[in-house]
Amino acid sequence: MDRVDAVIIGAGLNGLTAAARLAGAGLSVLIVERSAHVGGGAAHGQLAPGYSAPPIGFSHGYVPPELIREFDLAREGLQLVRREGGISLFDDGSHIANYANENVMRRELARHSRRDADAWPRFVRDMKRQAELIRQSLLKAQEDPSEWSLTALKQMMSRTRSVLQMEPEALYDLTRFWSLSLDDFLEGYFESPEVRAHLAAPALIGRALGPTDPTGAAFLPAQWMTGTNGGAPWRMSPKGGTQALADCLASVLRARGGDIRFNAEVTDIKMVDKKAAGVVLADGEEIDAGIVLSDLDIKRSFLSLFQWSGLPDGFARDVANVRMEGIVARINFALKGLPEINGIATDNPSLSGGLMIGGGLHSMERAYEDWLDERPPTAPLLEIAIPTLEDPSLAPEGGHIFAVSAQYIPTELHDGVWSGARRDALMRTVKDMISRHAPGFESHIVAEELRLPSDIEDQAGYTRGDPFLGQMSLDQMFFNRPVPGFSGYESPIKNFYVCSASGHPAGLALGAAGANAAQSILGSLKGRRA
């Protein structure tokens, strides 16, 4: 095998964007992928003939406009579908729906509280403010302020300056926002507990956090990055699902001269002079490369590809300490038709944003406590995406997919293993919860699949099944991500980089971590040549 400039381990979305960006800069790149297809956790599977859904990943995600432009994805055939709305179903039969139109959204809130309807514009204003701050940081490598590089210093200065220039009230808003729990934060706007539960639930999915845990509020604005015109924000997702995005990126990569090798599992990093110099495949083949990028999570990248003795003092421990938690089980249902949902007309435009079943904040909190104690879930929080409403190409005619993310599912159980019976019991619980609101649901099921956090770990390689490849808690975001001291996607091993979602900005944007990693590599290459 010829030597390449860069070898990328894993053809997930971030591996693909990293490779495509490097190839665009004139480097020769090769992706080695364990499986036979691109996409990694974003890849779709055949749930039943004609039904396509991602068994691991979420069915939606924010594609940064910068990447669409850079890779010319629209001309590559990528289409984005808009999913508006999202409906929370409550046990008493009531519901709250999101609407993109401000008037309608406020009238919907007014059904629960007139006052909350008037608090809505203030909430939107604050969400937009914070979402803008996050959006600006998405495609920026986060420099570690403790490293005295010029860029880090500059970034830190500008950040400090912007904080110092803040009005006391704005600073107070910022601290409130980064420290309060979802419930406390939302209570500052809304009096109705249903409204608070409705707004809090989407921010919880994937996070090892209860609605009353401090710092939860920080996750609210992520949903507000895509867009809103005064009503609830909508989500844009690739038509054909995340698989379509992966396919597009792969064809961009190939057009730029990059290559992908399938069915090739990397077992070791080839080291020369304590620098990464290539990868070793399972069959013993070596591929030499100037730089090595890993689209695996931070723990797999370092703890399974390297001899621990080769890592700097304490680094293995730091990496081992990164908090990765499996909390979401992914369940897909292939349905032969859309079941009728109590109280929701089939023409409700909010349906395309999916359903949320989890009761009030109290029952979410109880589910979280069960998770902490590793008890089998009795009433998990269910986020049900119905991708087929806006994108019928994902199912045969008339068919629909319920892509359920069940939150608060422990990776391990306190009293045994996830036996077949336990798995069946979980499916029973989930079906019962859905059937309570959609009585005909079960008769529509054509096929179903369940991925517990441990299955996700086995199949996608996410340690403990963490959907974000490292929890997005405050201590593991921005320049603390993935490991304090190594935020610039570089690692203590020369020429080895982590480009997966373990790096900033994690799951906040599809493919952004990979693009950022490539950018910081290109920056340092330029520095070296100069």
Next chain:
Amino acid sequence: MTEEVTDQSAPEEGLDVSRDSPLNGPGVAPDPAWFEQAADEPPYARHVLTTPLHLEAADESRTNSWAEWAGYTVAQVYTSIEQEYDALRTRAGLSDISPLTKIRLSGREVVTCLDRLLTRPVGDLESNQSVRAVLCDGHGHVITEGVLFRLGDEEFRLVLRSSHMDWLMQSALGFDVQLEDVSGTIAGLSLAGPMSDNVLALAGLEKPATLAKHHGAWVELGGMPVYLSRTGMMGGREYELWCDPADASIVWRRLLNVGQAVGLRPIGAAVRDIARLENGVALEDVDYQSAFTARDPSEALSPYDLCLGGCVDLDRTVFNGQSALRKIAASGSTNALVGFELDLADAAGVGPICNGDKQAGRITSHAWSPMLQCTIALGLVEASALGASDGFSIKTHAGENIPAKLTKRPFLGSS
């Protein structure tokens, strides 16, 4: 926000209310079912609601041109902007102002509570007198402004362009005062123009001529109780009529019928906008952002920035934003919303306002004023630029610099 479902039934027998129109043929009314919200209708069934006057407006409209106002549909243009403008400024114009938010405040401590809410004291307000109300947040930034009517010793009505119940209720905490959003129970009509008095007289009301500006009174119009106030934002002789939504279309029809003799016409939102601009009135969410919707905190403005300093009385008991406003008053405001006259036929898409070579602000709204025969505009500029010796100018599409003449608001003298 929800509209009361009102009885849109045809007016009583005996009243001469002809519905002749080319659309409907003689005497055929539009089907109310087209517009009315059913009780079980889901919120998404219509993005905008209709006012109690919607059927009348639909009947009068020759253009089918509509505007959205606070979640309601109002006519944008009935016939043509020119015809409606001429009617408004030389004869009289009738328009629908039902989308306004109306909040009833009552209770033992209502005066204390309002003193706290508003930037000016209300204790001196007589019954049936109204005053311009500015509401600020703790930073002295304007949340909204409107008109406050005193209806009795312990009863007030606040009329706003947007709903702010959440804020009002927060601010009223601890006071013995009741707040109710009564928007759905009160329809509003605006009658403006030099012949307004004649229209009212023809409708059987003689008294209004003696009604002082900003004052109101209960009157009877064709047997229906109407609260008539000499208020409005278009300048000149103008009245607002507040009545039960069920009576609104009859009041509307009656005024139009008797007013025909003096040239009364229905006027749409487009002409109302020109007229309010001629009167120098700045609008929330058009000329300035409410402190609650300003995404960038620096976009929130104080009453001084809006040149509403006259509505602020600092030396009294504590009110929302008082200490912040004191500081601003002492240090001077940073922005100024001022009027400009432009020698330009159409100001759409013009560039920023410049002061010398320096950019000094931007136009927030503009219109061609047929009375003044020039384009008038409101612009938000840096206050420091006001004292500068260089005049203001604006760059047009063609790259030409045209002078922007600083003009006192209101542009038109009021009667």
